[in-house]
Amino acid sequence: MFYREAGQFKSTYKADQAIFPILQDRMAIAFYLAVAFIAVPIFGSDFFITSIMIPFLVFSLAAIGLNILVGYTGQISLGTGAFMGVGAYSCYKLATIFPDINIIILIIASGFFAAAVGVLFGLPSLRIKGFYLVVTTLAAQFFLEWAFIRIPWLYNYNDSGAIEVPQRETFGIIVTGASATPSVRYLIVLAIVVAMTWVASNIIHGRIGRAWMMIRDMDIAAELMGVRPLYAKLSAFAVSSFYCGVAGAMMVFFWLGAAEVESFDVNHSFLILFMVVIGGLGSLIGSFMGAAFIWVLPVILRAVPNFIGIDVNAATVEHLNFMIIGALIIFFLIVEPHGLARLWALAKQKLRVWPFPY
Amino acid sequence: MELLYNIFIAPFVEMGATPDFLLQVLWEGFVAGTLYALIALGFVLIFKASGVFNFAQGIMVVFSALTLVGFYAAGLPAYVSLFLALVVMAVLAWSVERFVMRPLVNQPELILFMATIGLSYFLIGLGEFIFGGEPKSMITEELGLPTGSTTIDIFGGFVILQHLDIAAAIIAAILVICLALFFSKTRIGRALRAVADDHQAALSVGISLNQIWAIVWFAAGIVALATGIMWGARSDVSFALQIVALKALPVLILGGFTSVPGAIIGGLIIGFGEKLFEVYWGGLLGGGVEAWFAYVIALIFLMFRPQGLFGEKIIERV
Numbered sequence: 001m002f003y004r005e006a007g008q009f010k011s012t013y014k015a016d017q018a019i020f021p022i023l024q025d026r027m028a029i030a031f032y033l034a035v036a037f038i039a040v041p042i043f044g045s046d047f048f049i050t051s052i053m054i055p056f057l058v059f060s061l062a063a064i065g066l067n068i069l070v071g072y073t074g075q076i077s078l079g080t081g082a083f084m085g086v087g088a089y090s091c092y093k094l095a096t097i098f099p100d101i102n103i104i105i106l107i108i109a110s111g112f113f114a115a116a117v118g119v120l121f122g123l124p125s126l127r128i129k130g131f132y133l134v135v136t137t138l139a140a141q142f143f144l145e146w147a148f149i150r151i152p153w154l155y156n157y158n159d160s161g162a163i164e165v166p167q168r169e170t171f172g173i174i175v176t177g178a179s180a181t182p183s184v185r186y187l188i189v190l191a192i193v194v195a196m197t198w199v200a201s202n203i204i205h206g207r208i209g210r211a212w213m214m215i216r217d218m219d220i221a222a223e224l225m226g227v228r229p230l231y232a233k234l235s236a237f238a239v240s241s242f243y244c245g246v247a248g249a250m251m252v253f254f255w256l257g258a259a260e261v262e263s264f265d266v267n268h269s270f271l272i273l274f275m276v277v278i279g280g281l282g283s284l285i286g287s288f289m290g291a292a293f294i295w296v297l298p299v300i301l302r303a304v305p306n307f308i309g310i311d312v313n314a315a316t317v318e319h320l321n322f323m324i325i326g327a328l329i330i331f332f333l334i335v336e337p338h339g340l341a342r343l344w345a346l347a348k349q350k351l352r353v354w355p356f357p358y
Numbered sequence: 359m360e361l362l363y364n365i366f367i368a369p370f371v372e373m374g375a376t377p378d379f380l381l382q383v384l385w386e387g388f389v390a391g392t393l394y395a396l397i398a399l400g401f402v403l404i405f406k407a408s409g410v411f412n413f414a415q416g417i418m419v420v421f422s423a424l425t426l427v428g429f430y431a432a433g434l435p436a437y438v439s440l441f442l443a444l445v446v447m448a449v450l451a452w453s454v455e456r457f458v459m460r461p462l463v464n465q466p467e468l469i470l471f472m473a474t475i476g477l478s479y480f481l482i483g484l485g486e487f488i489f490g491g492e493p494k495s496m497i498t499e500e501l502g503l504p505t506g507s508t509t510i511d512i513f514g515g516f517v518i519l520q521h522l523d524i525a526a527a528i529i530a531a532i533l534v535i536c537l538a539l540f541f542s543k544t545r546i547g548r549a550l551r552a553v554a555d556d557h558q559a560a561l562s563v564g565i566s567l568n569q570i571w572a573i574v575w576f577a578a579g580i581v582a583l584a585t586g587i588m589w590g591a592r593s594d595v596s597f598a599l600q601i602v603a604l605k606a607l608p609v610l611i612l613g614g615f616t617s618v619p620g621a622i623i624g625g626l627i628i629g630f631g632e633k634l635f636e637v638y639w640g641g642l643l644g645g646g647v648e649a650w651f652a653y654v655i656a657l658i659f660l661m662f663r664p665q666g667l668f669g670e671k672i673i674e675r676v
Contacts, residue, residue: 076468128660130467131411131615135607136660139653146649266601270475277472315486322483329476334461337469 003351019201036190041183049182050255056295057186057193058251063275063287064200065243070273071282072204073236074216075125079137080244080272082144085264087114087245088252089154092163096156103168103176104188107249114245115238117144122237126230129219141266148261164258176253185254192250196243201284203239212236213282274325278332280341289340298325369638381517383637384630389523389592391629392530394652396585398609398621399534400578406554406616407574408459410470414478416603418579421481422447423496423586423595424489430497439497440583447579455572463567482597493598496590526588533584534622537577541618546573554616608656628652 003024010016020026040053066080091110095103121140125133148154155163167177174180175188203209211232214222223229252259271294279290298321305317336342373380397415404412425446429439458473509518541547552560553570561567589599609628613620632655636648 070468076471124657124660131471131607132611132660135611135653136657138604138607139650139657142650142653146647266604273472274475277468281468319483319487323480323487324483326476326478326480326483329479330458330473333465333469333473333476334458337462337465 003348005352019205033194036194037187041187044183044186046182049186052296052299054182054186054189054255055251056291057189058247058255059272059275059295060288060291061193061196061250062244062247062272063279063291064197064284065240065247066272067276067279067282067284067287068200068204068212068243069236069240070276071280071286072209072216073212073233073240074129075122075233075236076130076134077137077240078134078266078269078273079121079140079144081264081266081268082141083114083118083241083244084248084251084268085144085148085261086117086241087111087248088259088264089148089163090114090245091249091253092156092165093154095166095168099166099168102170103253104170104192107192107246107253110249111242111246114248115242118237118241118244119234122234122241125233125237138266141269145261145265148264160260162258162260163252165253177257189250189254192246196246197284200239200243204284208232208235208239216282274329278329278339280339283339283341285344286339286341289344293340294325297328365639372638378517383633385517385519385523387630387633388626389520389526389629390633391626392523392527393585393589393592393625394605394609394628395622395625396530396533396581396588397603397606398613398625399537399618400581400585401606401610402613402616402618402621403537403578403581404574405610407550408553408571409467410459410474411467411615412578413471413474414481415578415582415606416600417478417481417485417597418447418450418582419586419589419603420595420597420599421450421485421586422579422583423590424485424494426583426587427494427497427590427595428489431494436497443583444580447583448576451575451579452572454575455568459571459575460568478600482600486597493594493596494590495594496587522588522591526591529584529588530622533581534618537581537618540577546570550574605652608652611656612659628655631655 003022005022008021008023010021015021020029040049044053062080062084065083066077069075069077087110090113091107094101094106094110098106117140121137124136128136149161152161155161158164165176167179168175173184175184204212211222211227212235214225214227215229215232215236219229222232248264251263256263275290275294276287277290278293279288280286301321301324302317332339397419400415400418401412404410404415422443426439426443429442430436434442454477458477459470462470462473539547541551549560549565550570550573552563552565553567557567560570586595586599589595589602605628606625609621609624611624612627613622613624632648632651635651639647
């Protein structure tokens with residue numbers, strides 16, 4: 001009724017291949033972007049921007065990165081946290097070595113370091129798959145965690161062992177460090193995430209993305225049809241780690257301000273894997289939904305007892321949080337193993353045919 | 359040259375010079391290996407029967423140990439607490455089968471794997487909610503486990519053997535023998551192997567999958583409880599054990615996902631390798647290499663023998 005493509009005729013191939021072929025979809029995307037770019041910085045409180053929106057965007061980007069690997073190429077990885085760490089530490093080193101270069105360029109550049117490390121640890125994927133690959137990515141996770149502690153050069157030999165974000169300006173505006181305002185940091189993160197999502201969408205819908213999906217669906221058939229597994233798998237590891245690395249660099253530079261190894265531990269790898277699976281394997285919009293669900297839900301759960309007026313101590317809430325998230329993950333997997341993205345697609349289909357059943 | 363000397367010669371010279379210390383290191387490795395093997399055994403049991411990679415095994419170890427300590431702290435005698443902890447694991451096994459595994463039957467393995475991660479989150483929350491997050495000490499003496507140590511004079515030095523570690527090794531051995539007998543001699547054990555072999559064929563001859571899965575999860579729960587007691591007696595019962603449980607993964611890679619003897623031997627190889635490397639070579643890298651060395655062994659091993667030492671050989675070329 002309201003959401004229907006009737007009357008929208010496509011007269012060019014370009015229009016036919018558009019990512020959002022329906023006018024209502026394009027309007028909705030424009031609306032969301034307008035809200036994100038204009039309404040949130042103006043009306044959002046500092047708490048809302050720093051504790052909800054920035055982490056949500058950072059984790060969305062990391063989830064997109066992992067989704068490229070798990071959802072599109074079918075290679076399970078538990079090393080996401082460490083790859084984010086590689087991005088963060090290399091960005092920190094770059095910012096120390098080249099203090100005059102624009103920090104945004106450095107953040108993107110740090111992605112390449114993460115990509116290189118990702119390819120290195122992706123090499124075993126040429127021989128093995130499934131849970132065996134989980135173990136090799138766990139090797140990456142624990143080895144890199146160890147390296148972040150034991151190689152003092154990475155954190156400039158400071159005593160705390162933490163990396164602290166220096167203050168940097170771009171076009172006369174302070175963008176990183178303690179005195180950068182939340183809205184400035186938010187807008188930069190948002191711009192990078194939107195741009196990189198657009199790039200990811202194009203890669204996935206192009207030749208490389210199709211090769212990844214062929215490898216995922218059936219590697220032997222893919223090879224027979226001329227997809228080289230070596231290039232397909234390693235490029236998936238490279239692109240995936242690039243996204244995770246940029247997300248990690250942004251996490252430290254625009255959100256946390258300072259970070260230790262704990263910010264990149266194996267629990268973060270799980271967290272992002274949850275986002276991908278709950279959001280929907282092989283779906284970009286699902287990555288955003290999953291990140292919103294996994295990140296925002298605990299924030300809401302924490303606020304609920306105060307809101308109702310029950311006095312529960314913080315530790316108990318935290319434990320209940322774990323239980324609720326665990327139960328919800330199982331619940332979602334049972335009800336809809338294809339994640340929130342599938343629910344969204346079903347809802348759209350229902351809206352199209354409404355008021356008729358089909 | 360000095361680096362090469364430090365890598366290839368110095369450690370062996372040191373081993374030769376102080377053989378008693380080497381023996382002590384090997385013993386430590388053996389004990390750590392037994393515990394890894396026990397955790398891996400829990401994984402193998404469930405993987406064999408249902409093809410589910412049970413990520414929650416680590417937290418099951420913590421949870422069962424906490425239950426045991428919790429019942430004792432509530433004033434019950436030690437053996438009654440042990441029995442009640444077993445009952446709790448049985449209830450857990452039944453609920454997992456009923457509420458997690460049964461609705462997810464026939465799903466891809468990644469989904470099942472994710473479900474067990476969800477389960478482990480749930481159990482972490484539940485465990486902390488009921489018992490609190492702080493580490494607790496295991497009721498070693500109350501359960502009748504030995505606590506002393508023996509010092510053996512050898513090679514002009516001495517080796518200290520904790521009685522508890524010896525007991526752990528013996529209990530692990532008994533557990534493995536019992537499981538092997540259970541698998542090969544009993545009716546249920548044979549049904550288990552049938553299910554592991556082919557789900558559909560097993561169903562068609564009248565084996566109840568649901569019942570089998572509940573039994574397997576209970577068996578994994580018993581192994582978890584044994585592991586929890588042993589590990590808890592060596593250090594404290596705390597949620598940090600969960601990360602250690604991840605070490606069972608390289609053990610499984612080495613031993614093969616479906617092999618009980620593989621789990622034991624894999625555990626021992628990882629245990630020995632890790633301790634030797636940490637003590638003799640770790641210093642070159644700044645120490646703390648125990649955290650990742652097991653994974654690197656597994657990684658190298660995978661390059662040459664992807665199916666593990668005793669795993670089923672699957673030939674597939676891409």
